Amino acid sequence: MDTALPLYQRLATHYREAIAHGSLLVGDRFPSVRALMGRHGVSLSTAVQVCRQLEQEGWLEARPRSGNFVRRPARPAGPLPSEPRAGQLPDPAQFVGIHGRVSEIIARGRQQPVSVNFSSARSAPELYPGEALRLAAARALRRHPDLLVSAPPPNGCPDFLQVLARRALDAGMNLGAEEIVVTQGCMEALNLALRAVTQPGDTVAVESPTFYGLLQVLETLGLKALEIPTSPQTGLSLEALELACDHYGPIAALVVVPHLQNPLGCTMPEAHKARLVDLCAERGIALIEDDTYSPLGEDDTVLPALKHWDRQGGVIHCASLHKVLAPGLRLGWISAGRWQARVEMLKYAQSRQNEALGQLVAADFMGSSAYDRHLRRLRAALGSQRRRTTEAVLEYFPAGTLAARPQGGLALWVQLPPGVSSREVFERALGEGIFIAPGLMFSNSNRFDGYLRLNCGAPYTPAIDAALRRLGAIVGELA
C-alpha cells in the first residue's frame, strides 16, 4: 500500500478491495465508525472520512438509524463513444495485412522499459485461485502417477469434457461430452474453426473493431476480412451484415464475440443473437462464436450462447479458461456442430490431443462451488477496476474524450477527442514507460486511430492512477 496516501484513503482502499474480493458482499452492513476506530486504532475523524469517501464513491449507502450498507456504485455516466453510422455499406473485404503493425507494437513494448502496461487484456495473477489450482495439480499428480508418461486421451479428458458439457448447459447449450474437443486456448479453437469452414481467399466477416489476435489468424490463413460496424452498446450491426451479404459475394464465415466483446465490452441483446443465428443459417454463413469473456459480466447471470439458438449445426462455439480461471493454462475448447468430425481431424493433425494435467486441474476446480465463488470475486474485482479506470479517464483526459461503458471484461475502449491519433499517444506514452494498445491494432483499416484500449485487469494502484493522469495529459497536449 502506498504510504504516501493519507491514512483514511489507505483504509478506504482496504475496504474497496474487501468488497472487490468478496469478503464484504453487496447488502452487508459496513463496520460502524466506532468499530473502525477500534479495529484500526484511528481517530473519530479518520473513521468518519473513510465512510464519507466510500459513500462518495458509491460503495456505501447510509440507511437512517441502521448504519452504512455495502452497495455497488452506479457505472460512471457521460456520453458514449460514437455508434457506427446506420445504413452505411461496410468497406469491401480485403486480405488482412496487419501482422507487421501489431508485432512491431508488441515488440516495442518488450524492448523498452515499461512501468505500467495497459496494453494486453490480461488480469493480474493475484485475481486467480493460484493456491487452489496448485493443490489440485499436486492432487492430480498423486492420483495419476503415470500422468506425465502416458499419452493423454483423444479430444480431451473425460472429467474435463463432462464439466464443460455441464457448464454449457447453463449457457443454454445441450452438448454431449463427445461434441467437445479441448484445444490450446481459444486461439487454436478459432484457427480450427476457420480452417474447417474456409479455403484461402475466402471472405470472413468480423466485428469492427475486433481483437487483433483474430485479424492475425485471418492473415496467416490467407483469408479476407469484411469488417462489420459494431456498436459499443449492442455489438455487431445486423443491418450492416445484411447489407454486406447483399452487396459482396458469398461470406464463408462470421466470427463474433457476442458477450463482452473485445475491445468494446458490449453484449448483444438476446433478440439480436437469435436473429443473427437465423440470418447466418439463411445466408449459408458458418457462425463462429468466441465466448471467452462471458463469465466476466457485471453479475452472476449466465447469458445464452449463440449456439443456444442453433437448429442446424451451423454455429461453432469456442471458448477458453485463461482469462477466467488460469492465465497459465492454455485450455480452450470447441464444439463445431456439423463440422465436428472435420475439426477433430484438423486438431489431431495440427497438434494432437492436449496434455492431461491442466485438464484435470480445471475439472477438479470447476466441478466444485469454489469455481463460482472465484468467478464472483473476479467479477467484483474487475468491476471495481473498470469503474476506477473509467472515472480516471473521465477526470484526467481532456474534454471530448468518450469512454465505453463495458458490461464486463478486462478492458476499456476510449474514444479520443477529434484529431488525436492514438498512434502518437502510444509513442509518447511508451517514451515514459506507459504501454497502451492504439486503436489501429483493432482493424485492418486505420479507422480506429482515434481510439485506444486500456487494460483494466490489474488491481487499481496509485501507480496506475498516476499513469492514467499522465496519459490524460499527453492526450491533452495532442488535442
Next chain:
Amino acid sequence: MDTALPLYQRLATHYREAIAHGSLLVGDRFPSVRALMGRHGVSLSTAVQVCRQLEQEGWLEARPRSGNFVRRPARPAGPLPSEPRAGQLPDPAQFVGIHGRVSEIIARGRQQPVSVNFSSARSAPELYPGEALRLAAARALRRHPDLLVSAPPPNGCPDFLQVLARRALDAGMNLGAEEIVVTQGCMEALNLALRAVTQPGDTVAVESPTFYGLLQVLETLGLKALEIPTSPQTGLSLEALELACDHYGPIAALVVVPHLQNPLGCTMPEAHKARLVDLCAERGIALIEDDTYSPLGEDDTVLPALKHWDRQGGVIHCASLHKVLAPGLRLGWISAGRWQARVEMLKYAQSRQNEALGQLVAADFMGSSAYDRHLRRLRAALGSQRRRTTEAVLEYFPAGTLAARPQGGLALWVQLPPGVSSREVFERALGEGIFIAPGLMFSNSNRFDGYLRLNCGAPYTPAIDAALRRLGAIVGELA
C-alpha cells in the same frame, strides 16, 4: 510374470529385463551358477538352464575360467526388405487423400476390443521416468507458486530453451536459445514449418514410406505429396530426389526423418546427410527435418542433425520429447533458420505460447545426468524389445517374410510374402483383438499393402509373443 512358463524361463526373463533396464550392463560379470542357486533357491539344473538359455539368445558370453559375462546379442540375421529400384522416376506429386483411410483404421481399433496393440509407435509408460518427472512437477509448482495463474513466456521458458540449445550442440547445431520456439509436440512444429514455407497446392517431397501423421498434415494444408523412394538401410534416395527435381516442377519443401526413420528404422549415412543439405540448397528446397527419434538408437552416439551442415538457414529442425522422455507431455520445438520470424508469428497466431509447467519439468530433468541414464535404460529396453519382436517374426511368420533391421526406434517394418495384403491381415487380426498398422497407412498410394508396421514399444510379454505367433499364422493362411 506368466507363471505358466517353466521356472528357468521366468528367471531368464528376469535377467533379460535386468540387462534391458541397465541394472546389469554389457561387460558385467553374470552371477555364477552357485550364486543363482543361492539367490533364487533353485536347483543346480535350473540355474544351468538359465545360463544356457541366455547364452543361446546371445546375452551371455562364456569366458574360459572366468565365468559368464553380459553382452549385447547380435541383431537377427536374414534377408532385408526390398530396396527401392534404383534409377526409377518417382510417381508425380498428388494431393494427399489418405485421412479417411487412416482415421477409419484408427477408429476401428478404438471401437473393437483390442488385447494386443501393435498399431501406434508408442512405448509403455513404465519405460519412462514417471516418478522423477512427478517430483520435478511438484518442485516446479512449489518454486513458482504463480505458475498456473501467470501467462507463460513467449516462445518458451528460458530454462527449457537453454537445455534444448545445449543438447542441440551435442548434435552439431550451434543454436542460441532465441533461435528455438517451443511447440505442441513435433506435429505442431511440422505444421508450422510447412505453413512457413509453402502455399496450398505446392509440392512437398516426403520419404516413401513415411509416417501417416505427416501425410495427414499435408492433406489438411492442401499440399501435394511427392513420394521419394527410401531405402530400409540408408534412408531417402538422393538419386530419386534428384530425378524428381529434374522431372517435376518446383518442390517447395522436403520433410525427412534422417535418424531412425518411421516406419523403416533406417538412418542416413553422414555423407548422404551432407549431400542432401547441399542438394536442397542448390535446388531451393526448404529442408524440414524431424529428428524425434535420434536418442533411441542402439548406442550413446549422438548423430549430427541435418542442420549441422546448414550454411544458409535453409534447414528447419523439428523434434519432440514425447517418444524419448514423457508421452504425457506435448513438448516439441522448432528452429527454423531463415523462416524463424515467420514461424514465431505463425505459432503465436495458431496457439500462443506453450504452458510453462511441462517445460520446467523437462528442463529440470534434462539438465541433470538422470536424463542420460534414462536414455541408456530406454535404449536398452527398446533394443531388447525390437530384437525379440524381430526374432518372433522370423520364427512365426511364413517363409518369404522379411523384417527390416531397424537401427533403433519403436517399431519394426515387415515385408509380407508376395501376394499377402496387410489390409487383410489387419482385418483378420483385429477380429482376434490384435491391432496392427497395415502398410497402406504409410503412403498416399497402395504401394505398401504388402508391408506392416509392428510397435516394439512395450516390454515383451508372453501375450505379445502369443499375438505375434497368431499374426504369423494369419499371414501363413493368406500366403
